[in-house]
Amino acid sequence: MIRRVSILTRWEVKSVAMESRFHIAIVGSGPGGLSAAGRAAEHDLGRQDTSHQPTHILLESFKAPAKTIQRYQKGKHVMAEPHFLDLRSPIKFRAGTREAILEWWRQGIDEKGINIRYESEVTAISGKQGDFLITLNDGDTIRAENVVLAIGTQGNPRKLGVPGEDERLVQYQLDDPYAYQDETIVVVGAGDAAIENALGLAEQNRVYIVNRRDEFARAKEGNLNAVLKAINDQSVDFSCFYESHVSAVRPPTDEGESGAIVLDTPEGERTIECHRIVARLGSVPPRKFVESCGVEFPDDRPTSLPELSNQYESNVPGLYIIGALGGYPLIKQAMNQGHDVIEYIHGNDVKPVDHELLMLQFSGLPYMADPEEILALYQQRLPMFRRMNALQFREFILESRVIASVSDDQSREEVEARSRAAEEKHQQTLLERHKDRLAELEASNEPITEADRTPPKPRPATRIMQEGESIFQDGEYTNTFYTIAEGEAHIQYEPDGPVYTLKPGQFFGEMSLISGRPRSGNATIGPETILLETPRRMMVKVLNSNEEVKDGIDWMFIVRVLQKHFAPDLPIEELRKIARKVELQQYASGDSIYDEGDSGDCLHLIRSGTVTLSRKVGDAQIAIDHLQSGRMFGQLALMGDPVRRETATAAVKTETIMLRSREFLALLKKDPQRIDDIQAETRNQLKLETMLASMPEGGNVISFLMDEGLGEATNAMIIDEDLCVGCDNCEKACADTHGGISRLDRKAGASHASVQVPISCRHCEHPHCMKDCPVDAIHRAPSGEVFIDDSCIGCGNCETNCPYDAIHMAPELKRKGGILSWILFGFGSEPGADSEKSATAADTQQSSHKAVKCDGCMDLKGGPACVRACPTGAAIRIGPDRFPELITRR
Amino acid sequence: MHQNILQYRGRRYLWVVLALLILSLIIYLSQPSDLPPNGGSWQGYTLGGIAAALIVWLALLGYRKRSFRSRLGTLQGWTSAHVYLGSGLLIIASLHCAFQFGFNIHTLLYVLMTAVILSGFLGLFFYLSYPRRLARVRSGRRRTDWLTELNEIDDRIHKLAQRCNARTRKIVESALDRTHLGGGAIAQLRGVDRSLVLRPDRETSESKLIGNPEQETVIEHLASAVPKATKSDEAQVLQELLNVFGRRRTVLSRLRQDIRLQAWMKAWLYAHVPLTVAMLSALVVHVISVFLYW
The missing domain is CATH 2.60.120.10 (Jelly Rolls)
Structure with missing residues (x-):
């Protein structure tokens, strides 16, 4: 029955599109748009009206829904993060393969009767609330009372820009390079996507790659080497046109015939007969289009987000923005927003899913109030965040930990009991929901993975501290950022130096956040104080999208650095003027x-x-x-x-x-x-x-270490080749203490003047691996070690992001036997044996792969096992501050 | 920072062993002059006890080496102590037996112990001197880098060989096929190049296998073929082949030295460890027999 309705409505839309008028038009059928349309369709079904005319329309530029997910490679595992957030959407979604998710969504469109119109790129939106005019690329127009923009940030692929660019011969994405064989294929583009596609295709096709420039300047190093090798390799049918442009595309005249591409090369015009043209030219960012709709952005930075109300409404009344474009790149967030935004448009004031999480976070505060009110109050109270988009501030608080101080034991007990109760309640709710979901899954006969069975980790409630308790200590490798909402905090940089008192609205901890170095100074919490402790990941996001916050933190950083270096006894106020005059300089490596x-x-x-x-x-x-x-x-x-x-x-x-x-003298005068x-x-x-300088060979070693990237290291393994006997006891020690899998490769890594830098994590100041971890599984211990926790889902982003090859994906395997049984009777595996190498293919396949890397043996009291297990003293782990010693003591 | 096992912590265990030796000497000399020094006096038993304890502790290095979670000192410290105390053992055990030898289980134990200690000295020599030589041989590259270069060279030679006459092609390709690297334990330790090459006879067209150590035969052939080349293209190819084989010789020689040095650093343990096991067995027999025939 439902199916019939949806077919009918779609047909009607096609035929009467010229004059269509809707209550809600949703642009973009990604997760946010689909969820919104699903909710709107549910409202339509519940209507008393018997006309069955949908009051919503979902517009998609592509020929299928969820273009960005369609673009993922085949079989990619899509995650359902953040784990602590519940899904609130009429459309089904949980972690699964790209194919499974796309199938659920296709089903969702049919079952809910979503009124979707494909291949309808919106080129303009004008008008105002109650009467928006939406123009499509084929010239049709649609009128809508409200518009929901859910177009994401990926944008549409940049096209060739020549006649024939929309012919079937040309494709702007490549799902599976192995789907084509013995064809002549022209790949246009010189970025990583183009190179990867071209190399994949070249295995069983004749491939030409067309590069606008005379080199592959934008490519990653690995891709660059691979593509140059392929171009120079006579045995592979792969060639490159440098400094060449596409001037025309000639479609095949008959079915089954090949078409042609016309290139403008330095040697003149060339026509290449081909079966396929794959153009990978990046995408057109959607910002210009969004601005043309009247939406304002706070600044010109590419990462900046439009200003939105708590109900996702932009500065144009009736025009709503959800999903990645509004700053929420995760699927679940976008889907929840899609649901909520439809409710808001219908005039229902629903509480967002995260409302209860806020209640939990505020549970230990000395006052009872609605979380939404506290949120508004704090945003008013913290000048730096006052102009932040309300939604972003909400996320900022959600990701932060609220810390409250109490002055005596009795009140501590009281408050702690309160927040513990809230925590338990939250945990119980989570478990119940988890059980329900699992039961639902079991009933549906779908395969249930380990991840489905793992109950979600509860979120923390307010952290209670005693007045005067330490927040962080000198030398600690934490990098969270603290904002004072109420009360005060005290910081002391030098043991006998002055103690600075910070007041509400002020912040601290920015030095470690920015430099990636350990904390300098000790911080303690004052009486009746409320702090917001924000993780680095969230701060980086805020700094990238909010100029005002970034400027504020940059400036305070300068003031505090000047104070620390030149005028410790001077109050901050006196340094303000000088701080405004100094300049921040940025330099790329080299x-x-x-x-x-x-x-x-x-x-x-x-x-x-x-x-x-x-x-x-x-x-x-x-x-x-x-x-x-x-x-x-x-x-x-x-x-x-x-x-x-x-x-x-x-x-x-x-x-x-x-x-x-001038500033230097001014500081010294003070x-x-x-x-x-x-x-x-x-x-x-x-x-x-x-x-x-008197030991040039030593200087060369320093240059070598810097070339190896140890400039950004905090703790690197260095082997003296003059002492290393190659016994591999370091690797065995690593494997033995880490589930049978060594995280260091002694045999690899460059060396110079007998100083070898083996492949092993150097615990970078700003760890590259942390950058794109979707589950936030990579952390830095207070003692400095960068480690991966159990929540790793094995996506491989960190492996790709690590420039030093220090991370790899490995199965979780069990070790057999103990040391004595091996020494005395030869039973089991040798201590330290690499279980990955000895594992059978079946073992490896059954086990889920996770990212593994050196954790500096942070849970071993004796320190890194590799160093302690070196019989000759060749292996050491040191920080850059000891590099000069490495040379002078030799 | 980096210190070798002898220098470890200001030669801490050298001082320990010297103190132990002085103590042992005092015990030894305290034996009454009316009886010759003997393992059977209380001084002899004390020295024997010290020596036996040392042997057991020294053998425990094999256990400590694999106890990767142990917080009992570092392995380097253990190794340093192992070397010094192991050397001291030779003197303490000699004092214990008071230099009395014969054809019996007790002397067998002494001989085995001496063999273990001497093999240990050999190992110490390798550990202290070979890593430096190895580093020089590898000159800042890894063994896999040298192997990769060898592969690239061989690919290149294969391609160049296609442009040569049949005879040269046969020689060159057989030189690649019959290159010897590594091999069994003895071959690795000796590091002798047993590479061969097939040389077709000009008249009979039969091929003969002859030695090609350090790629010399093939280099010799190429060097003499260059001046005889009739076409300029041919000379060019031969010249290039000659150059590549020159590099191949260096790469092979480096790899061979690498393998040889690595092999020696491992090989001594194949004497040291089994001898230790034999010594421990002899020690058990020695102790039991001494107490049995008290």
Whole structure:
């Protein structure tokens, strides 16, 4: 019955499209749009009206729903994060393969009777609430009272821009390169997607790749090497047209015939007969279109988000934005918003799914109030977040931990009992829902995975602390960010130095967040204080999308660095003016900051990254020092020697605070005693540099270590080849202490002058692996180790993102036997034997693969097992601060 | 920072073993002068006890080496102590037996112990000197890098060989096919190049297998073929082949040295460990027999 309705409505839309008028038009049929349309369809079904005319329409530019998911590779496992959030949508969704999810959604469209119109790209939206005019690419127009934009951020693929670009010969995505054989295929584009497609196709086809430029500048290194190798390899049918443009596409004249592509090459026009053209030219970001609808963005940055109300309404009344475009890139979030936005349009004030999570977070606060009110209150109270999009602030709070301090034991007990009760209630709800879902799954006869069975982890309630308790300590590797909502916090940088008191609206912890270095100073919580502790991941997102917050934090960072280095006894207020005058400089890896012989008029303080100082000795450039964040260089230019005596280069991506002579003198004038400290620091630095400059071979080792990327390391394994006997006891120790799988590869990794950097995690200051972890499974321990927790889903993003190959995907295997049974009787596997190598194919297949990497043996009291198990003392783990020692002690 | 096992912590265990030796000497000399020093006096038993305890502790290195979660010192510390105390054992055991030898189980134990210690000295020599030599041989690259280069060279030679005359092609290709690298334990330890090459006879067209150590035969052939080449293209190919084979010789020689050095660093343990097991058995027999025939 339902099926018939949907077919009927679709037919009607097609035939009367010119004059269609709807209550709600939804643009984009991704998860958000589909869910919204599903909810709107449910409203339609519940109507008393017997006309069966739908009051909604879902517009999709592609010929199928969920274009972005369609673009995923075949069989990709799609996750249902965040795990703590419930799904509220009429359309089915849980973690599964791309195919399964697309199938559920296709079913959902039919069952709910969603009025969807495919291949209808919206080119313009005008008008106002109650009467929007939507223009489609085929010239049709649609009128709607309300519009929901759910178009995501991926945009539509950039087309060839020549006649014939929409012919069937041309395709803008490639699902499975192995689906084609013995064809001539032209791939257009020089990015990673184009290269990967071309190489995949080249295995069983003749492939041409067309590159607009004379090199593959945008490609990842691995892809670059592979494509160059393929081009130069005579035995593979793969060639490249450099500096060439597509000038026309000629479709086949008959079915079964091949078409042709016309190229404009440096040697003149070339026509290539081909069966297929795969164009991978990136996509057109949707922002221009969104702006043309009247939606305003706070600034010009590509990452900035439109301003939205709590009910997803943009500055254009009646125009709503949900999903990735509104800053929520996860499928479940978008689907929930799709449901809620339809309710809001229908005038129903539903509470968002996360409402109960907010209640949990605020459970330990000294006052009872509606979470929505507390949210609004805090946003008003924190000047830096006042102008933030309300939805983003909500997410900011949801991802943060609320900390409240109490002054005596009795009230502590009281408050803790309250928040514990809330936690238990929450846990119970989660478990019940989990049970229901599992029962539902079992009833549906669908395969149930391990992940389906694992109950969701509960969210924490308010954290209660005693007044005066430590928030963080000097040297700790935490990198969360604290904002004071009420009360105060105290920070002391030096053991005997002054204690700074921070007040509501102020924040701290930004130094570790920005530099990736351990905490400097001790922080304690004051009486009756409420803090928001925000994880780094959330802060990075906020900094990338909100200029105001970024500027505020940058500026405070500068003020505090100046205070710490030049005027510890000076109140912040006095430093404000100077802080406004200094400049932030950014350098890419390898960029020169200044050259030897230049005349200098400024000093630099490293905000993040690492700087190598080098000097010309004879014909060679010798590294004489490497400095990490928090260190100063170039100060001699302001202390009497204006000529630079060394070259400063960024060893990794680096940011510095540049201080000119006038500001430097102004600072010194405020605290003249400080000059002695600066002179002492400079003296020590000069002594070290002189020593290293006198040992060119040592300087070469420093350069080598920097080239190996150790500039961003905090703790790296280094092997002295002169001592290593190749017994592999380090790898065995690693495997034995980590489920039979070694996380280090001694045999690999470059070496120079007997210093080898094996493949093993160096626990980067800003770990690359953390960047795209969808489940936030990668963390940094307070002692500095970067580790992966059990929630890893094996997506492989970290493996791809690690530039040092320190992460790999491995099955979870069980080890057999113990050490004594092996030594005495030869039973079981040798301690430290690699169980991945000895595992049978069946073992490996049955087990789920997860990401494994070095965790610095943080749970072993003795320290890293690899180092402790080296019989000759060849293997050590050290931080960059000890690199000079590595050379001078040899 | 990096220290070898002898320098470990300011030679901490050298001082320990020296103290132990002085103590042992005092015990030894305290034996009354009316009786010759003997393993049967209380001093002899004390020294024997010390020596036996040392042997058991020294043998425990094999266990400690595999107890990866152990917090009992570092393995380097254990190894350093193993070397110093193991050397000291030779003197303590000699004092224990008071230099009395004969054809019996007791002397067999002494001989086995000496063999274990001497094989240990050999191992110490390898551990202290070979890594440096190995690093020099590898010159900053890994063994897999050298093997990869060898593969690339061989691919290149295969391609070049297709452009040569039949005789040269046969020689060149057989040189690739019959290159020897590694092999059994003895071959690895000796590191002798037993590569061969097939040389077709000019008249009979029969081929003969002859030695090609260090690729010399094939290089010799190519070098003499270059001046005889009649076409410029041919000379060019031969010249290039000659160059590539020159590099191949270096790569092979590096790999062979790499294998040889690595083999020695492992091989001594095949004497040291079984001898230790034999010694432990002899120790048990020695202790039991001494107490049985008290």
